[in-house]
Amino acid sequence: MKFISSEKIPGFLEALSARSTVWAPRELTGSGGTVMFERWRPGDPIDLEHYSSLSAKDVVLPRTEKLFGYTYAFGGSPFSGGLGASGTAVAASDSDQAPATSGEQIVIKPAEPAPSTVLFGVRACDAKSIQVLDALFNNPGGEGYNDPQYSARREGLTVITLACTTCDDACFCSSFENGASEKAGSDLILYPVDGGFLAEGVTGKGGELLSEPFFEESELAPPPLAETAVIEGLERLQEILPGLFDDLDFWERVSERCVSCGFCTYGCPTCHCFNIHDEMQGDREGERLRSWDACMFALYTQETSGHNPRPTLAHRYRNRINHKFSYYPENQGEILCTGCGRCIRGCPAALDIRDVLRDALKAARKE
Amino acid sequence: MKATEPLRPEPATVLEVITETTNIRTFRIAFDDPALAESFSFLPGQIGQLSIMGAGESTFALSSAPSRRGSFDFSVMKTGVVTSAIHELSAGDRVAVRAPMGCAFPTDDWKGKNIVLVGGGIGMAPLRSLLFYLLDNREDYGDMTLVYGARTPGDLCYAEDRRDWESRADLDFAATIDTACAGWDGCVGLVPSVVEEKAPSPENAVAVTCGPPIMIKFALQSLDKTGFREEQIYTTLERRMKCGIGLCGRCNLGPKYVCTDGPVFSLAELRELPDEL
DSSP states (O other), X not given: OXXXXXXXXXXXXXXXXXXXXXXXXXXXXXXXSOEEEEEEOTTOOXXXXXOOSSOSHHHHSOSEEEEEEEEEXXXXXXXXXXXXXXXXXXXXXXXXXXXXXXXXXXXXEEOOOOOOEEEEEEOHHHHHHHHHXXXXXXXXXXXXXXXXXXXXXXXXXEEEEEOOSOOOTTOOGGGSSSGGGOOTTOSEEEEEXXXXXXEEEOSHHHHHHTTSTTOEEOOOOOOXXXXXXXXXXXXXXXXXXXXXXXXXXXXXXXXXXXXXXXXXXXXXXXXXXXXXXEEEETTTEEEEEEEEOOTTSTTTTOOTTSOOSXXXXXXXXXXXXXXXXXXXXXXXXXXXXXXXXXHHHSOTTXXXXXXXXXXXXXXXXXX | OOOSSTTSOEEEEEEEEEEOSSSEEEEEEEESSHHHHHHOOOOTTOEEEEEETTTEEEEEEBOSOTTOOSOEXXXXXXXXXXXXXXXXXXXXXXXXXXXXXXXXXXXXXXXXXXXXXXXXXXXXXXXXXXXXXXXXXXGGSOOXXXXXXXXXXXXXXXXXXXXXXXXXTTOEEEEEESSOOTTOOSEESOHHHHHHHHOOOOTTEEEEEESOXXXXXXXXXXXXXXXXXXXXXXXXXXXXXXXXXXXXXXXXXXXEETTTTOSEEEHHHHHXXXXXX
């Protein structure tokens, strides 16, 4: 394996930042210890010791992103009452040319292309979650949906993973097949050793980085990786949860403390539900945006008639657990969770998804 | 037609606005790109997203005849923010559309069978498209029955089409209103009751129902009484939707997404799914 010393990491990041946007974990100033993935610039500190509060999902699936822009030639959007039969929406042209005249068709301006990006210091659970999102959004030339913006971002993304030699009480990645040794989603993996990191190229993209002058040959052996607490039998939930669906008492009990804040979904590296909405900027221009949403919010499935198929918190929590451990496995063949523990660390009501999963497994055994 | 980017709508123009009832209008729309307008096709039961930039977009059943080229219809009930904005549209206004989406009625599987359609209010929209399709391919199907109801005569959509349907010898059509009123000499009674009165034979038949949830509930009971089995009954569902491609997470019934696996489901399929309607 190759080795990079801790002292050389800033220089390595600086070299990367000369050709790409670099994201790395850092403690937010004045936050009292909150670590987040932020845009890294030379001189910025990084924090490779603590877990980030939110995952790095933002880098591949931004919390809000422009799907496209639009401009009305004159008058306004029909929504603001200004555009009548003679009104016209035209392309928001790259060159800011004068808007076209009446009769011009609506042309929609695509969002700006994504920059080349390096994601530095994610953990194996986060890298794996990017691969999970890929299955949904990144299927160029294959079956399934290929989101052009996600795909472009993914194409230009290099993932440098920090392997975990320790874990905390909330981690449960060892409940999954590869645990802390998971390599999916990573291009390059750094293993902490005395004085620095051993580096393993996982993909061609990651392997190329090893030729940078910051790396040297090493005979060191990689360290043992973290072993977290394990929930046995997660894969059985796909069969078990349908039988618990109608037991609303169970779902009321396990979700009793939930306050519908949505942190578990925003913090989760695999949650990907989104909203689509328009924002006018004045009455002539606007953008259609895609934003993170959360199935725990009361209005998430509320229909305009007033009907809500998931009217209570218990219904919504039931859907969240079922989506991750039953519906998604049925559709995609894997669980929509990587055991990162963020929903446990960040829940203001101290709700622990592992307790819920164990309760579900226990309830099935009783039957 | 398949959009190159499923979340990016194609520019289109409103050709005509038809006032159906006090709160339902049909919007005849054509894509602005002439090649797309001509090549666009869909099957009965499929849905689309209609956008007004600034207001957003909503999902509606394509309610026109699939055989009609060059334009298509959405019938829209004024209910919320987007539908209120849509109701302000006039002929010539610019909109944008993502279509078609979702699965269609399995009309190929129904060939040679008798067809019973049961619609209520705005629920006639997808059934109208289906009926046009069936009538365009009339020789492929057996007896055809349509029961279409609303609260009052003024709440019944598609007046011109109804005149045509009434005049056809090869369609047993009953339009019904909930309670008798002056000037209405047609059928009176709730849709499920009329279905029971007509008692269509379940032999070699399928039934398709769409309407308000309460109507569907009782229509299913009526069809059950007349001997229709779950696998002979189809409906088309509505849910809150954003993406229309099975990703945004709202419209799932268990592992199935109404926007992609539906909106058309047989009752047998629905019985297999979690009850979260």
